[in-house]
Amino acid sequence: MPKIIKKERLSDLVYRYRIDAPRIAKMRKAGQFVMIRPTTEGERIPLTIANANAKEGWIEIIFQMVGKSTKILSILHEGDEIIDLAGPLGKPTHIEKFGNCLCIGGGVGTAPLYPIVRSLKEAGNTITTIIGARNSELIMLEEDMKATSDRLFVTTDDGSRGQKGFAADLVKKLLADGEKFDFCVVIGPAIMMKFTSAITIAAGIKTFVSLNPIMIDGTGMCGGCRITVGKQTKFACVDGPEFDASLIDWDEMIKRLGAYKKQEANSLEKHNCLLTGRPS
């Protein structure tokens, strides 16, 4: 079973695991993801591959503790084995020399953005990266991004680091200043992708986003991750996860993300009770 060879806590709720997975490391390309199941009763959760080294045979995932499954994942240690890890899944990002690229990461979406920034850079593009989060605690990969981007901006909602405000505000400002971009990629929470991509699309920039709908198998079998793209139903796991932002039915996608809110809250509550030893 794949072993965790390095564990880092990037912030209060965000972890980076380096996992021994030579086959996936060899096959993966930017934009692809893995399915992870942390326990035998656990869910299968999709996580983007944030980094990989084919020679050394490892991949890295970065995840934020949001529900029971990610909480269980977060309490594993270096040297522990992950019960189930499968991938690489999804279509790789389409990388070419676009010219001037704008890469925008929101919150934990910065993690899947990182390998794309690297690949775009390696393809000879000029990169402007914006990473945004609610506060300085949640800003991640700042050094890595700085090293791979030609320019890096940081924004926080509360102004505790970088510029105060949303990434979208900064995008507006750059565009108002007359900056021109040939390609844009936005990865973050659905609502952030919706509003940020609306600005770049309005400016005539071809914009891609990476979607994170609810999935079970990740191989096309269940159709749970279906979304409407250009009036057609697509499966994010096999047709995506990256899509042209201008074609996405965002409202439907955002509603579907909330399908199990009630059950998830219950599940986490029960789990917390077990952890604290209080009867549920």
Add this chain to the structure above:
Amino acid sequence: MNTENKKPSKVAMREQDPKVRATNFQEVPLGYSIEEAVAEASRCLQCKKPLCMEGCPVNVKIPEFIKLIVEGKYKEAARTIKETNALPAICGRVCPQETQCEQKCILAKKGNQIAVGNLERFAADFEMANFEFEMPVMKPKNGKKVGIVGSGPAGLTAAGELVKEGFEVTIFEALHEPGGVLVYGIPEFRLPKEIVKKEINYLEKLGVKLERNFIVGKTATVDDLMKEEGFDAIFIGSGAGLPSFMRIPGENSIGVYSANEYLTRSNLMKAYLENSDTPIIRGKRVVTVGGGNVAMDSARTAQRLGAAISTIVYRRTEAEMPARSAEIHHAKEEGIQFSMLTNPIEVIAGTDGFVKGLRCLRMELGEPDESGRRRPVAISGSEFVIDCDVVIIAIGNNPNPLIQETTPDIKTSKWGTIEANEADGRTSKKFVYAGGDIVTGAATVILAMGAGKAAAKSIVEDLLGKQ
């Protein structure tokens, strides 16, 4: 009245009471006792030229194993079945015997055919419960390696055949649990997962290796396996793949599931148990669209998950339903509602995105279509709404493209299925074979097993030379 000459009739298998079983996930038919099995087996005429065997895609030696049951040699009966069928406990439960062996039985003319499936299940269960594993006769290792893609019925059968022929066999399974449709699709009440586990354990004891979480086409390609990892042949039994939807408005509302997703959540991810982390919407009024076995499985699962009303909506009539008659019968007994000649045209959702109803049209049967079945035609002005909070779409699957995309030299049909000879499983690519739903589109467990078996025979011929 002289009862001496009256032939005894079929021994029915006892079942859980419909009212009780509609609230639990335990198996519906309870199995034969020894007395019942012997009584049923004793009715077999032991035909010199057994027609039943012709009806079996894997040619189980039916009269032979039935005779062994009559003689009280139950273990021997099971092993006789296993000579040609690696998964008897599964086949005894899910094969459509009524259109295969039992249909051909000479007694079927009087509606009194031997219950071959029940007897197969009895023998297999008896062996499993009472005897330790014994190594069957195996050919010596021949040094050749075969990779099997998918651990469903086709893959398991091919693996079982090939390991006995002396091949080194590795099965690659995309999911975390082996068994394919046997574990993610068919519900516990029709096929207990413990049975599937035991059948797979049996193959592992024969030496079959199993790699879970390995998606051929993604984790490694067919060519990687053959060129870099030394596999001499590959059998692709990757299954049915991507679920079809109806392409009607509202179909992406919350609470609309493909049958694949609904059953996978319940069966594979165990959402029907309280301690599972995978959620499922437990609808109070559930509508399942479709007329096959998968539709029956879905509607019956919904009922067990607490639906007050579980309805099957089908656009033709019961006569055209592709489901096994036994499954339709079981569903009806459990109180599943059937709305025939009904075609959905829109899923209605509330502002929160959750399903509220299914708008449908009444249909009538018109002229026969290309499938020979009478084409359903909409009756104008017949629109009506079925109130519901979950809709399950069970109208079939499209082939999964993952292998074809990364194996450009394998020929596919215009539907995207892999082209393979039905009789021998050979594809356009040398030393690559395929069978089961990835070739035929959605079919049955036993047809997939037949295809796995045929391909295994070709692999033996092609790698070891004609014997």
